[in-house]
Amino acid sequence: MLNVGVIGCGGMGRDHISRLTNKIQGAQVVAVCDVFEESAKKAASICNAKVYTDEKLLINDPDVDAVFIVSPGFAHVEALLEAIQAGKRIFCEKPLCTTAEDCLKVVQAEVASGKHLIQLGFMRRYDVGYAKVKEALLSGEYGEPLMLHCTHRNPEVGTNYNTPMAVHDTAIHEIDVLHWLVDDEYESAQVIMPRVTKYSHSELKDPQIMLLRTKKGVCIDVEVFVNCKFGYDINCEVVCEDGAIKMPMATVYPTIRKNASVSTTIDTDCFVRFKDAYDAEVQAWVDDAAKGEINGPNAWDGYLAAITADALVKAQQTGAIEKINAAVEKPDFYNK
Amino acid sequence: MLNVGVIGCGGMGRDHISRLTNKIQGAQVVAVCDVFEESAKKAASICNAKVYTDEKLLINDPDVDAVFIVSPGFAHVEALLEAIQAGKRIFCEKPLCTTAEDCLKVVQAEVASGKHLIQLGFMRRYDVGYAKVKEALLSGEYGEPLMLHCTHRNPEVGTNYNTPMAVHDTAIHEIDVLHWLVDDEYESAQVIMPRVTKYSHSELKDPQIMLLRTKKGVCIDVEVFVNCKFGYDINCEVVCEDGAIKMPMATVYPTIRKNASVSTTIDTDCFVRFKDAYDAEVQAWVDDAAKGEINGPNAWDGYLAAITADALVKAQQTGAIEKINAAVEKPDFYNK
Amino acid sequence: MLNVGVIGCGGMGRDHISRLTNKIQGAQVVAVCDVFEESAKKAASICNAKVYTDEKLLINDPDVDAVFIVSPGFAHVEALLEAIQAGKRIFCEKPLCTTAEDCLKVVQAEVASGKHLIQLGFMRRYDVGYAKVKEALLSGEYGEPLMLHCTHRNPEVGTNYNTPMAVHDTAIHEIDVLHWLVDDEYESAQVIMPRVTKYSHSELKDPQIMLLRTKKGVCIDVEVFVNCKFGYDINCEVVCEDGAIKMPMATVYPTIRKNASVSTTIDTDCFVRFKDAYDAEVQAWVDDAAKGEINGPNAWDGYLAAITADALVKAQQTGAIEKINAAVEKPDFYNK
Amino acid sequence: MLNVGVIGCGGMGRDHISRLTNKIQGAQVVAVCDVFEESAKKAASICNAKVYTDEKLLINDPDVDAVFIVSPGFAHVEALLEAIQAGKRIFCEKPLCTTAEDCLKVVQAEVASGKHLIQLGFMRRYDVGYAKVKEALLSGEYGEPLMLHCTHRNPEVGTNYNTPMAVHDTAIHEIDVLHWLVDDEYESAQVIMPRVTKYSHSELKDPQIMLLRTKKGVCIDVEVFVNCKFGYDINCEVVCEDGAIKMPMATVYPTIRKNASVSTTIDTDCFVRFKDAYDAEVQAWVDDAAKGEINGPNAWDGYLAAITADALVKAQQTGAIEKINAAVEKPDFYNK
């Protein structure tokens, strides 16, 4: 039984606490922490856990085997460094940290610790759709991947959502999952800005087409359209030398004949679309903990995501093709 | 150039006259006939043809090479016998005749004439969907057909449409096309009467499930639902020993993402759904005329359709499995 | 924590033991029983439980809160009666019992006990596909159901599989799930025997078309084809007054473009197809236990399945439409 | 009856001669011309026409009402100028001419003639799939188009096919049809070069992603992959403010269940995929001739295609975003 301490009891924190309590085998929440005691208490009531308002105390509580970080991104770095020092196993919601520099610090601290401790909350790798595409790619039946055509469409966003958030809050999931899918790293980024939808506002260019090139030359286009109105519509097609592989829609919905049309429902909510993936990522982390392994997205992936996001945000402004260069070579520690 | 005389200038007659005039290569309408002179004149204006009110005169006009019968079913028998006697090539809209007895008379007259003259207007055999299924069956790749699951759905019918018309006016197309598809003849018929839709009326049991068994033991179910509301929805799946083959929907319609759904249009009109099939059947008849051949549905098929329809109407009343027996053996004349 | 004792440690028994141990929240296996001690011991090693060879001892063990019956169908009746008497909560794999008489005995014993104790292992009700169809039906948007078109196709069976097993081992799942789907009971049954596939043998008529009519007049056809070769292919379309609803294929598989075709995988194994349903039925039973409820298929459903199966087997032999009559009225106990 | 003279009796020329002779209503081929007399004679035998080896003589033959140019692209300009001067109606296979300068000369000659004479052979505008997408766009139901995602995939090409041909011979069809679809003109072009497939050769970068931006800001990506191996796979999705519209695949093919998969055929031949479009474009030209109109792609479209192709070829080399500027303003003559 893995005894987990959860830091950050907002929407996502409570969601993970319920998950750990009601769905996951082999783990239990023994402590929760929020800077607002009220929030921590409310969360503690789900799982009957100790309440903290100082994450350092939770991290160093000897009853806590593992730390689950669900505070806002800016708060991750401190919690991560503390937990690494304490030698605790860590699940950290995305992003690893909000700057590439901080990500690198965390990477270096983990390497220095000599132990694989951190799994990052990029849940899409645990979606059965992506997993089956990866399986097909690994089968060798389709040759090398050459191009990926993807969409990340979302019904609508609030007025506080602005142009860079299309990278940091939305495309960030593609950034992680796509390079994993083709087992490669990114080399450059470009962003194309089409005509803006009437449903957007002055601070948001919506939609955008993000272009990524990997080191092996795979070219990726991702349509990011956060006010598409019609649904939460995630697509991914991998075009290979010997065939093209398209991720299935998550069709648990019936096909309806009515009013001169045949139709199927599209999800409108990312938490519905990736429901099973969230469960699977946490279960995998718990299962891997028992073996002392990290098989999901790790701190290095978090660093790569950060530098890629930086390049995309720069490309949003320059309109040019921006290079993506890691400041250090990939530590051998992360090569399996 | 095949000089055609058209008998019957109602809705379908005018439709065929336009077709022969504007779309078909190698034929022209030189004479038209309707018992109502007005109707004939109106039709003649489409194609600049002679006007008759007596079909016998049209049939025997030496300028007429071929007779195209589009009068109501009850009027077909007389025109057919006259045209056979005149040795003219014939296209006859379905049904051949309204009774099995009359159909047999026509069959016998054609056999006696020694010439293959009659093609019957069962246009579905010329639909590219059915044709591709037949092609697949003939490829041998799927083994023997064992079962057919079909639907004949129609948005709605008028209040004059009654229970037997579900056979005579609706299922009649399946009766012809399905035995052709599997190259077989029918042995027995049954009709199942489900709960009646609220959109029907006292004289019409709607929907119905019609069951047919062929001599080789292929079992066919056809859902006939004429007030299904949602569309004109024709489906046909052939389950074979080594695979199942489903006729494509005639999807010339885009796939639309809107309002949390992905949808495609279903046709609502049989004349739209089988538009190309009507053109193709007439073109094939014209082309075959030049070779003195009939390769489409022939008079014997018309007779089989009549006895099958009779058995289904009987089965509607008895609820029992009704045998389908031809009164005579298939004349060798119709075996190729 | 529900302490479960499992009776029957064959293939399915061990599967449920793993499930209860590794996937289900709120339950644990504390005792296992098999007439073969070896089998029981092997199973016990999965979950670290007491070993019995006499089911009566297991049932009456005070450490056992709930009894999970996974012995062969013929052995269910004794275990059920004993467990009812002991007042234990029960999960019983399908079938309830192998004869309608025994089923009725169990029903009456449960009613006499005054407690809802038995959930039956018809897992399809917990499949997300069926659940979404049911949801659509309950929405009222489609009016009343009129017809169901279903297939139960299976790649192949062994030579010991014979004609009645098409009912007892295969269609039995449709028998339960379809009347639940339309919230109705069956009135009559018929079986149609098409031409036999070359892959069958003398004791097995394969495929078969099973026809069921419900009391409200819903007409159901189920193609049962156990040597269809191509896959485990479960389909269900409900045709209603205001639209038709087709269950989704369980498509977690990518769409592949290769060799001039676009294709998707069909499952070939029922345990893969209904993987999640097995987990969900057991979790629901555990969750309901805490509330003292049975919301899944109950003993009365088991009785209905038995008399329906009997009628279908008779219909296989007679070729006639066979009535389905319960020997007693539905006890009020089972009406919610 | 439109009397047509055909110039160029190669593969495509003979194809059009058969079409005009056997499928098209209201036209006949009265003269054919090829620089090789043998070729002209062979073609003449299809349609029983006069034979020329000098296109000028054919063009000025008073029996010829309309000139159909199917010589190689480089030979179009002379024939076009001669035919304009003769005041003959013209169908010219794509490209209008091989240089933008020549295209402009032809445009100016047509404008000077004061008569709309030239239809260009971009047949995709007559494909029912594109036509239905255009219809949807014009309905206003989906708001303004923002992005187009397209593929032009082809099974394989010969070794003489090189990088610029991906523009001139392949993407040229998208260049014409896409700006027509969204009723807009192009502003700039970019080409992205992914990793090259193992099936390509040193002179051909395959695949390529071509990016076009229109004056209204619509952003288009076209995957051009001419050795994709699996099929001739043309896709086009238009993402609008209020919904996304995807062109239907031309599915006349059945859905097959076999070998654990459900599949449908993809075409492998562009002449099969666009069969009906070729017929429709020529029929429309003949029908419009009677009215003295050109409603299909015209000389100005031919000029736009030329400058767009030039920009794409330049972009293939530079990797940069290249402007697309017409040398002259669109003559009012071409605005309807």
Ligand SMILES: NC(=O)c1ccc[n+]([C@@H]2O[C@H](COP(=O)([O-])OP(=O)(O)OC[C@H]3O[C@@H](n4cnc5c(N)ncnc54)[C@H](O)[C@@H]3O)[C@@H](O)[C@H]2O)c1
């Ligand atoms: N993987 C996904 O799809 C996904 C989805 C949503 C959110 N997230 C991530 O989850 C994290 C939390 O998101 P959220 O939506 O719950 O945010 P939130 O703002 O609703 O909640 C964050 C909570 O953390 C608390 N907090 C802040 N600093 C803290 C600290 N130092 N110590 C303890 N508590 C602290 C806040 O008081 C708040 O209650 C973010 O990193 C976000 O990116 C991931």
Ligand SMILES: NC(=O)c1ccc[n+]([C@@H]2O[C@H](COP(=O)([O-])OP(=O)(O)OC[C@H]3O[C@@H](n4cnc5c(N)ncnc54)[C@H](O)[C@@H]3O)[C@@H](O)[C@H]2O)c1
């Ligand atoms: N294949 C199909 O899908 C399809 C579809 C519709 C109709 N049809 C068939 O086409 C035929 C005509 O149908 P319709 O809808 O045009 O009917 P309609 O009643 O509209 O027209 C029939 C016309 O024939 C005329 N007529 C009647 N007796 C005549 C006679 N002895 N000589 C000359 N004219 C005569 C009538 O005055 C009328 O104008 C029928 O056989 C019908 O079953 C086939």
Ligand SMILES: NC(=O)c1ccc[n+]([C@@H]2O[C@H](COP(=O)([O-])OP(=O)(O)OC[C@H]3O[C@@H](n4cnc5c(N)ncnc54)[C@H](O)[C@@H]3O)[C@@H](O)[C@H]2O)c1
């Ligand atoms: N819901 C489904 O989809 C599904 C699938 C497979 C099996 N089943 C059901 O599960 C049950 C078991 O099937 P199986 O395939 O595991 O059979 P099995 O024959 O492999 O296993 C049955 C086991 O029960 C033992 N047993 C027999 N009588 C016993 C008794 N009185 N007490 C204790 N143990 C006894 C046997 O020794 C054997 O080990 C059956 O009722 C079957 O219908 C359901």
Ligand SMILES: NC(=O)c1ccc[n+]([C@@H]2O[C@H](COP(=O)([O-])OP(=O)(O)OC[C@H]3O[C@@H](n4cnc5c(N)ncnc54)[C@H](O)[C@@H]3O)[C@@H](O)[C@H]2O)c1
């Ligand atoms: N729309 C399409 O999809 C499509 C497809 C294929 C070809 N095409 C176009 O059709 C045209 C012809 O292509 P093709 O494949 O038939 O080429 P081809 O080389 O097979 O045939 C061209 C013929 O024109 C003859 N010719 C050359 N110069 C001539 C002249 N001045 N006068 C008379 N004849 C002359 C040649 O001898 C040859 O027989 C080209 O413009 C090509 O781009 C269009």
